[in-house]
Amino acid sequence: MSTENRLTAAYLTVALVALFGGVVTGLLQALEHAGLNFPPLTPVIQSYYHSLSLHGVLNVLVFTTFFICGFLQFITARALGIPLASPRLAWFTFWLMAGGLVLAAIPLVGNAATVLFTFYPPMKAHWAFYVGLTLVVVGTWLVTLNLALTYRAWRMLHPEVRTPLAAFMSLVTFVMWTIASLGIAAEMLFMLIPWSLGLIAGTDALLARVLFWFTGHPIVYFWLLPAYVSWYTLVPRQAGGKLFSDPLARTSFILFLILSIPIGIHHQFTDPGIEEGWKLLHAFLTFAVFFPSLLTFFNVVASLESGARARGGKGWVAWFGKLPWGDPSLAAQVLAMLLFTFGGVGGLINASFNLNLVVHNTAWIPGHLHLTVGTAVTLSFMGITYWLVPYLAGRPLWSRRLGLAQVWLWFGGMIIFSNALHRLGLMGMPRRTMIGASAYLQPEWKAALPLVGVGGTILFVSGMLYFLNLVLTLAASRGPAPAVPEFAEALSGPEHAPAILDRWRPWLALTVVLILIAYGPTLVRLVATTPFNAPGLRVW
């Protein structure tokens, strides 16, 4: 087995163990909303909020990050047709990240970091939680370094050729993330770590939130772009067709690089201490990042259509039924796309400046997040593992039918779950709250709350079927391993892409300039004037 394969298997193992923990804790929260008492699970899970912290950290920080590091290193090496530049660096990075994860997991599991995945200070977790997560972030930078070195090695051999699309997209994803993660790194290194170690006495809520959301919005694109890599470069082929337009795909990724970061303040529309004008600018730029999302929608759907027509599909809409729906990998990703359209529309509502007042911090937000990272990302990643795990294990998927059942259950369960949360949010129900025990439970919420439990239970069953299928693939499946899906050809190929799309400096310069405009004045003012006088508190 090649280094890339073993490395990817290692990352996937960590990711899927985390997802398992995330799915189990998710069930507990959903049932709590449906009116069941939160079960006494001490000492494993000590409270609703302990469970919620585990759910968030395991799903959106651990599962996503480890999956992405494994998947995109695999894809890049494969697309460039050369091994990773430094296998030693790659393994050092993996163990650094795994070590950081263990360090963060000890206080998290031990109820010493029940601060949710957003860990807003002055709520104070154990220092090991902050140090561990920081090591994971540093690990992702080393992945970027290794991918960049690999790209450079390939470029020496192929000076005149366009970068293969999948490698280009993987690089953009990691470069964007590396710039974006500077916010959270600064929050950790200059504020939370010295403060949790007792080296500095106080902290500040607003500056910490600005730094957190500097990273906290683009992290959504760090989760999403790897799914796009699959949708653009593999799914068209899996659907039996071709990618519609390679240059358009490159254009949209460059726009994601430029526009993902200078929009984080749209998470802080209701924060005091930031002028309305800056909030408006971030709203405007968030609308701009909707544009590459629409380009992606068009390009990916047109690619699916080319596959369905090649398989005999007809009509304006009827072709959709001719996609190879019997393939759980494809079905998962097409269903993920379908729900993501609603996630995209909801995202525009969140970003709409004063309209955000209606939904901010309500159940609408987790309703939205479960469509985006909980479905567009998670269900796509599940779809990817339906070919990637069998390939790495060297044996076929244990059951395609079980895989299909799992995929449709996730789709149906999520519609029920997410719709209920969206509606509850519009009725003013707060997010991330132990609603069943709340003192202010409103009568009008009671009709929708059981649906949170029903949807959550279906998602849990789907999750368990997923893990069952993977475990049986490893333990009981016999036969030859299926091949890895080939990268899709394009109807309008890379030869139509202008050379400027394959250059880095102008786009990176533009990225930095936009960040300086959107964040510079606010950050400079806050760093210069913040007194850091909020002491820490353990409130759980």
Added chain:
Amino acid sequence: MPMRKGTTVYLYELVWILPSVAIPVGMLVALLVTAFGAGVHLPGREGRVDPTRVSQTAPFDRPGVVEVAPGRYEARIVAQVWTFAPNEIRVPAGSTVTFVVTSKDVVHGLLIHGANVNVMVLPGQVARATARFDKPGEYPFLCHEYCGIAHHTMWGKVIVEARR
């Protein structure tokens, strides 16, 4: 639609790109109209307060409701784990109430049902939000940011009394 290489692809791209620009621009115009035409504003910069000295700092040294002009009230609220002080605010119907809020400890939030008030309450920052209450009745307000183990018990109400 049949698919051919070259110019056809560009044509389809163009047909999609134009509305892709027009839709976000149209939405942006709509929100600008509501913000600056209808006056639905977001919280802004209202000043700092030392979170360790909230009870000695005006106006939070005397939390409560004050009539600042005829029909206009200011509700000065201190948020802390896991209460609002005060947690009951009485105003007559037809009042315009500005909520002036800060936190003594961790991050909290303030969401008022039936009113356009949704604001983060950060230690160190003064938050202001204004709403008009025309209909008599009870308007529950609650903390909507996780603030610890009893976060879900942190709430209060605005009681709007009919004018006699």
